[in-house]
Amino acid sequence: MNKELEHQFITELENNQNIVHKVCSLYTHDRESHNDLFQEITIQLWKAYPKFRGESKFSTWMYRVALNTAITLYRKSKKRVLTQDFDSVIFKIKADEYDPEEEKQLTLMYDAIRQLGDIDKALVFLYLEDKNYSEISETLGISEVNARVKMNRVKTKLRTILNP
Template sequence: MMEHAFVEMINIHRGIIYKVCNLYGLDQEDKNDLFQEVVLQLWKAFPSFRQESKQSTWMYRIALNTAITNFRKASRRPESRGISTDEFQIPDLGTYPEEDEQMSLLKRAINCLTEIEKAIILLYLEDKTYDEISEIIGISKSNAGVRITRIKNKLEKIIKSDRYELR
């Protein structure tokens, strides 16, 4: 019965995992590995989920913590060569042909942020309330508001400088 509830939760909220993986994964292989690691960590934590928060809030917290932990581990590890993606029939979760220039600029700007800033702006762009963001990230509501304002200003500067460099 627990397995069924877990699979149902993953199927309902898998978009959360995809978004986190697309934000923190460097390439498709990295995104796929991160997806598996997030699901594994969710499975390990599922028996202790007390339903005190929404499933989506709990999943964001686990997914973001897993992604940030993996990112930190990867930055300390020497570069390795992966298996060719030609050998696998895995769909690309992160490419959208209709993506416009503004979205592309925003994605490049977000990639310039720190890992915690990426997590906060992801939640903000998902229309999470300051209460939800503070609960997921583990900061106060007022700190979430201050950080969001600073991140927006930082993104604006990055985008303006990126546009200037393109000229």
């Protein structure tokens, strides 16, 4: 395939890889699966890249492909080794930036998000990435009103998990 296209794609991906890593950190629980999912998303992005015409920002386009891969296309491999240390790498909160009370709260929040279903996670992810409801509705294929209703429900669910 076209060398120039390849170079362009990898440069864009290199600059925006955080988005993919964040999706992976939400949907997987150990380093191996994280890499697995990262690789699958990369392959899907590359396969779809010829159709990317720059109508939207590269990063916007990435959200859709990355989430689609995580909630639809990806199959967890059977061998799953739980390495607790990796969780804390991704979701480690720097103590000097927050007071301990806040830090505790954040840890609880991340744990709560982990317990959500795949679709709820996608909603929270898009919310955390500061996407508006029209983008959320377009990415998931639900109406804006329903995206709003669902988001409120997810927030309630988080609240219940936090304060049982």
